[in-house]
Amino acid sequence: MEQLIIPAIIAIVVAFFSVYGLTPFVIRALEKRNITVVDANKKEKTMVARPGGLSIIVGIESSLIILYVFFPISEILAVILTTFFAFIVGLIDDRKTMGGWFKPLALAFCAAPILLLGAYDSNLSFPLFGSVSIPLLYMALVVFMIPIMGNTINSIDVLNGVASGFTTIASFALSISLFILQNYEVGIICLCLSFASLAFYKYHKFPSKVFPGDSGAITFGAAYGAIAIVGGVEVIAAIAILPAIINSFLFLSSVKKIVEHREIKNPTSHTDDWKLKTTSENHAPITLVRLLIAKKPLSEKQIGIEIFKLAIFSGILAIITAFMMGVNF
Amino acid sequence: MSLPIFSFIFAMWILIIIGGGLMVVFVGPLSFSGYGDFDPLINSGAKVLIAMILIFIWVFALLKIKNWIFRKIANT
Numbered sequence: 111m112e113q114l115i116i117p118a119i120i121a122i123v124v125a126f127f128s129v130y131g132l133t134p135f136v137i138r139a140l141e142k143r144n145i146t147v148v149d150a151n152k153k154e155k156t157m158v159a160r161p162g163g164l165s166i167i168v169g170i171e172s173s174l175i176i177l178y179v180f181f182p183i184s185e186i187l188a189v190i191l192t193t194f195f196a197f198i199v200g201l202i203d204d205r206k207t208m209g210g211w212f213k214p215l216a217l218a219f220c221a222a223p224i225l226l227l228g229a230y231d232s233n234l235s236f237p238l239f240g241s242v243s244i245p246l247l248y249m250a251l252v253v254f255m256i257p258i259m260g261n262t263i264n265s266i267d268v269l270n271g272v273a274s275g276f277t278t279i280a281s282f283a284l285s286i287s288l289f290i291l292q293n294y295e296v297g298i299i300c301l302c303l304s305f306a307s308l309a310f311y312k313y314h315k316f317p318s319k320v321f322p323g324d325s326g327a328i329t330f331g332a333a334y335g336a337i338a339i340v341g342g343v344e345v346i347a348a349i350a351i352l353p354a355i356i357n358s359f360l361f362l363s364s365v366k367k368i369v370e371h372r373e374i375k376n377p378t379s380h381t382d383d384w385k386l387k388t389t390s391e392n393h394a395p396i397t398l399v400r401l402l403i404a405k406k407p408l409s410e411k412q413i414g415i416e417i418f419k420l421a422i423f424s425g426i427l428a429i430i431t432a433f434m435m436g437v438n439f
Numbered sequence: 440m441s442l443p444i445f446s447f448i449f450a451m452w453i454l455i456i457i458g459g460g461l462m463v464v465f466v467g468p469l470s471f472s473g474y475g476d477f478d479p480l481i482n483s484g485a486k487v488l489i490a491m492i493l494i495f496i497w498v499f500a501l502l503k504i505k506n507w508i509f510r511k512i513a514n515t
Contacts, residue, residue, distance in 0.1 A: 234462070236456070236459025236460065236462060236463055237456055237459065238456065238459075238460065239459055239460040239462075239463035239464060240463050241463065241467075242462050242463045242466060242467035243467065244466075244467075244483070244486055244490075245479075245483065246479075246483035246487070247483060247486055247487050247490060250487075345455060345459060348455070349452055349455060352448045352451055352452065353444075353448065355451070356444070356447060356448065356451070359498075359501065359505075360505065363502060363505070398444075401441075401444060401508075402441055402444070404509075416441050419441070420441065420444060420445065420448065423445055423448060424448055427448070427449070427452045431452075431456075434456075
């Protein structure tokens with residue numbers, strides 16, 4: 111345990127400050143090249159740099175490479191490679207709008223390093239009841255986990271600061287859970303993700319100076335999914351992001367097919383004082399945001415705070431679940 | 440304000456724990472033998488089938504809870 115402290119501190123500092131320091135340069139470079147998009151929820155036409163995924167991937171990868179130098183274990187290498195491949199998929203999607211099926215399929219291939227390096231345990235652990243060995247089924251779970259996590263975080267990236275803030279809360283909860291389960295190395299990997307997303311949140315929070323784009327949001331999701339697999343905490347990881355899962359669940363149960371998010375009708379519109387209200391459009395999908403504003407219109411900042419409250423609640427449930435993992439009937 | 444959504448998250452959490460329990464208690468110990476080299480394939484196939492049925496029941500239960508929450512929000 112003691113020998114982990116110094117490498118952990120170095121990796122965390124690198125994760126945080128590389129994103130914190132690099133993001134302003136990325137913003138300036140994007141603005142200089144006019145790679146910006148309209149912030150749809152601002153009254154005045156505001157252009158925001160997008161995508162900021164480059165600084166996120168640099169922060170995560172540099173910290174994990176440092177960690178890998180200290181501890182050359184396959185789990186770290188698997189997270190490094192999976193996250194990088196997922197970033198490339200997101201970057202392609204940022205540059206060129208691909209079909210709804212492109213991302214899930216391409217992200218499924220990103221799970222290959224985890225399988226090839228054997229950085230997983232085919233026992234699926236559940237709270238209170240123990241674990242179940244499902245070798246073949248687990249391989250399918252590994253392949254599905256990265257697209258599901260990547261798209262789940264990407265689908266919640268709808269308002270200023272939500273994707274990065276949500277990832278920060280969920281990954282901190284997952285880190286605490288991993289430490290409770292005494293899986294320290296993977297806990298430190300997860301802390302690197304937490305601090306990288308926290309640093310990005312500084313620029314992504316309301317009012318955003320940069321959007322993560324598909325490359326950033328998918329990088330967050332894929333890193334989170336890969337950590338869940340190599341740490342053997344798939345169930346806890348899913349619990350920590352339940353609000354985002356609900357968002358995807360509501361969306362899929364209303365749209366009933368997988369579509370590229372740019373193809374769908376906006377489920378919200380604006381009031382005169384520029385708060386978000388639910389749309390009267392019948393065919394617009396049901397989402398978490400639409401559910402939050404079903405009763406009364408809320409400002410973008412208020413909705414973000416509501417989503418963070420839900421994320422904290424799920425994070426607490428995830429930590430309780432980690433404690434329950436140690437109890438077997 | 441978002442109390443129904445907190446309830447939804449809590450219900451999902453309970454369903455995950457119950458579903459996990461069913462997986463461990465019933466699906467985990469399942470073992471078929473007597474098919475020679477096909478034993479692992481048949482075992483995995485049966486587990487996949489049961490897991491799919493459990494997921495279907497889980498999603499069905501969630502849809503019911505979601506509809507109940509929507510009705511509750513609409514009525515207030």
